[in-house]
Amino acid sequence: MAQSLLTIDLGAICANWRALAQMNAGETAAVVKADAYGLGAEPVAKALADAGARTFFVALAEEGVALRNVLGPDVTICVFGGHMAGDAALIRDANLVPMINSIDQMLRHVEALPGHPFGVQLDSGMNRLGMEPAEWSALRDIALSQKPVLVMSHLACADERAHGMNAFQLQTFRQMTDGIDAPRSLAATGGTILGPDYHFDMTRPGIGLYGGLPFVDARPVVSLAIPVIQVREVNPGESVGYGNSWVARVPGRIATISAGYADGIIRAMGPKAHVWAGETRCKIVGRISMDLIGVDVSAITKMPETVELLGRHQSIDMLADAAGTIGYEILTSLGGRYARRYVGG
Amino acid sequence: MAQSLLTIDLGAICANWRALAQMNAGETAAVVKADAYGLGAEPVAKALADAGARTFFVALAEEGVALRNVLGPDVTICVFGGHMAGDAALIRDANLVPMINSIDQMLRHVEALPGHPFGVQLDSGMNRLGMEPAEWSALRDIALSQKPVLVMSHLACADERAHGMNAFQLQTFRQMTDGIDAPRSLAATGGTILGPDYHFDMTRPGIGLYGGLPFVDARPVVSLAIPVIQVREVNPGESVGYGNSWVARVPGRIATISAGYADGIIRAMGPKAHVWAGETRCKIVGRISMDLIGVDVSAITKMPETVELLGRHQSIDMLADAAGTIGYEILTSLGGRYARRYVGG
Numbered sequence: 001m002a003q004s005l006l007t008i009d010l011g012a013i014c015a016n017w018r019a020l021a022q023m024n025a026g027e028t029a030a031v032v033k034a035d036a037y038g039l040g041a042e043p044v045a046k047a048l049a050d051a052g053a054r055t056f057f058v059a060l061a062e063e064g065v066a067l068r069n070v071l072g073p074d075v076t077i078c079v080f081g082g083h084m085a086g087d088a089a090l091i092r093d094a095n096l097v098p099m100i101n102s103i104d105q106m107l108r109h110v111e112a113l114p115g116h117p118f119g120v121q122l123d124s125g126m127n128r129l130g131m132e133p134a135e136w137s138a139l140r141d142i143a144l145s146q147k148p149v150l151v152m153s154h155l156a157c158a159d160e161r162a163h164g165m166n167a168f169q170l171q172t173f174r175q176m177t178d179g180i181d182a183p184r185s186l187a188a189t190g191g192t193i194l195g196p197d198y199h200f201d202m203t204r205p206g207i208g209l210y211g212g213l214p215f216v217d218a219r220p221v222v223s224l225a226i227p228v229i230q231v232r233e234v235n236p237g238e239s240v241g242y243g244n245s246w247v248a249r250v251p252g253r254i255a256t257i258s259a260g261y262a263d264g265i266i267r268a269m270g271p272k273a274h275v276w277a278g279e280t281r282c283k284i285v286g287r288i289s290m291d292l293i294g295v296d297v298s299a300i301t302k303m304p305e306t307v308e309l310l311g312r313h314q315s316i317d318m319l320a321d322a323a324g325t326i327g328y329e330i331l332t333s334l335g336g337r338y339a340r341r342y343v344g345g
Numbered sequence: 346m347a348q349s350l351l352t353i354d355l356g357a358i359c360a361n362w363r364a365l366a367q368m369n370a371g372e373t374a375a376v377v378k379a380d381a382y383g384l385g386a387e388p389v390a391k392a393l394a395d396a397g398a399r400t401f402f403v404a405l406a407e408e409g410v411a412l413r414n415v416l417g418p419d420v421t422i423c424v425f426g427g428h429m430a431g432d433a434a435l436i437r438d439a440n441l442v443p444m445i446n447s448i449d450q451m452l453r454h455v456e457a458l459p460g461h462p463f464g465v466q467l468d469s470g471m472n473r474l475g476m477e478p479a480e481w482s483a484l485r486d487i488a489l490s491q492k493p494v495l496v497m498s499h500l501a502c503a504d505e506r507a508h509g510m511n512a513f514q515l516q517t518f519r520q521m522t523d524g525i526d527a528p529r530s531l532a533a534t535g536g537t538i539l540g541p542d543y544h545f546d547m548t549r550p551g552i553g554l555y556g557g558l559p560f561v562d563a564r565p566v567v568s569l570a571i572p573v574i575q576v577r578e579v580n581p582g583e584s585v586g587y588g589n590s591w592v593a594r595v596p597g598r599i600a601t602i603s604a605g606y607a608d609g610i611i612r613a614m615g616p617k618a619h620v621w622a623g624e625t626r627c628k629i630v631g632r633i634s635m636d637l638i639g640v641d642v643s644a645i646t647k648m649p650e651t652v653e654l655l656g657r658h659q660s661i662d663m664l665a666d667a668a669g670t671i672g673y674e675i676l677t678s679l680g681g682r683y684a685r686r687y688v689g690g
Binding site for chain 2: 001002003033034035037038059060061062063080081082084085086087101102104105123125126127128129132156157160163165227229230232233234238239240241242243244254256258260261262264266267268286289290291292294305324325326328329332333336337339
């Protein structure tokens, strides 16, 4: 087998959900957009539903339809993107709850699906999704008379506890929603950790479920074992990989391992990243290519059959540091070519 | 619809294959590993087979099995990764041709599948896959007596015409193979363009089929249209997106478009990349998030329903420049959440 093995711990995902749920008194939903952050919306959402999650969030109506087919009729499925042109049949048939982001979407929704459940997304300062304060002022009474199932917003800087944006967005959200009857939600993982002021009636954790920062106590969820295809000796002056970007200075040994940027091992991490061969950290050498990576295994006496890129020695956030990105992108980049094993569900 | 539309021009892929085939007198294979560089191995390989390709290359035996199911028995499917432990049944049942990379793999192959076709991969200096000159010296007579269907190597710097590595690898490959009876192959797309000295009996284009450099005359293959969810006014001092990394200096308008790094829009490109709204180039502002991107559309009077990230105005290589990577990674990162439309097949 040259196929790498991605192991996904559904038990850890559920434990993370329960831990986040215990931090707040309201309902704890689960964000499973983007194929559950790359980990497989079907098994992940099933496990979370078994663990007690009752409300799920996706980005697109199409994701919501797929999720409804998996979870059956008894859960609530909310769509962050709202009600887009052409979505009415999907929303109706799969009984999705669009988070209405604008007056245009509100008009589209009540015209196409009068009486169909919806939520409202407000912009409290991130300027990404949701109604602006002025729009909301104009629409608020009409919207609230239609009984939205949720009124929500999203924080831009919740992973930085001390950032002034958090208090600013909290204040804006309160100004826009204090006194309404509808349930309210502001916090994803970061906001959940910020504390009770941010919790309102529902929290919506995503990254924390999947073992990533800013939930520092999260249980890790993924491990990735990559097979070694062959090992060769290199002499000083020999280069490894495309563009001759790495040249041996001393005699050594190079393993070629069977995964690459086509598997979501972000090419930019090449110069800084490591894999683990047993208990030994081994530097990636040369450019990461599409299906293959060179690794300096000069320190290894007995070469294992696989090396670890993610797992006990290296978290998604450590690997993200090497790639100059965030753990979220490490997860969503995980490729389709891995054998996937789900444990602990 | 908030779902983006990825259009893949199978006619352009076939035209690129024919153009590369016309550059050399030998057989022109097709490299369809990594799901045909992210574009869909099944439709791409079928179209190439219809266009006349008879030999296909994949990275892993598992990819070869899937390809055999699509293409039927009449084509040759070669596996760059060779014969790994545990692969014998896959190789036998799907009639795959492993490129043997080491003495270990050779022993494994002749022991498990005596008489089954194989090729040999030689390392001519890239130190990634294939037998070293010393290994090959030891094994050569035995290997050749088993009639390998191909003896091949791979160039490390073929996209840089003037790089001295090209002539060095050519010389090494000739020293290792001149005088043998088996068909030989050294060139992928870059080597095909380097000229007849590099062609031998078979070329193996990959990226050139898919419209990428170094094949400058390639027809572009992909276009990507991303729906606009909403447009909002921003005032000076307002920030957009996570971490408040972008702040408006003048009054403007921001569109939120429905795709993000979970769709393979590499997060690192955020500060440098643009999309096109009709004929107007619009800057991405703020951090690319998982499912959403902010775009400065202040210059747009009539907002289109979708914007173009890849297509007539922007090639995979232009986008790669913004991301600090290569067109190959732009392609292989294209996500699973797009609606995919195949044209021209």
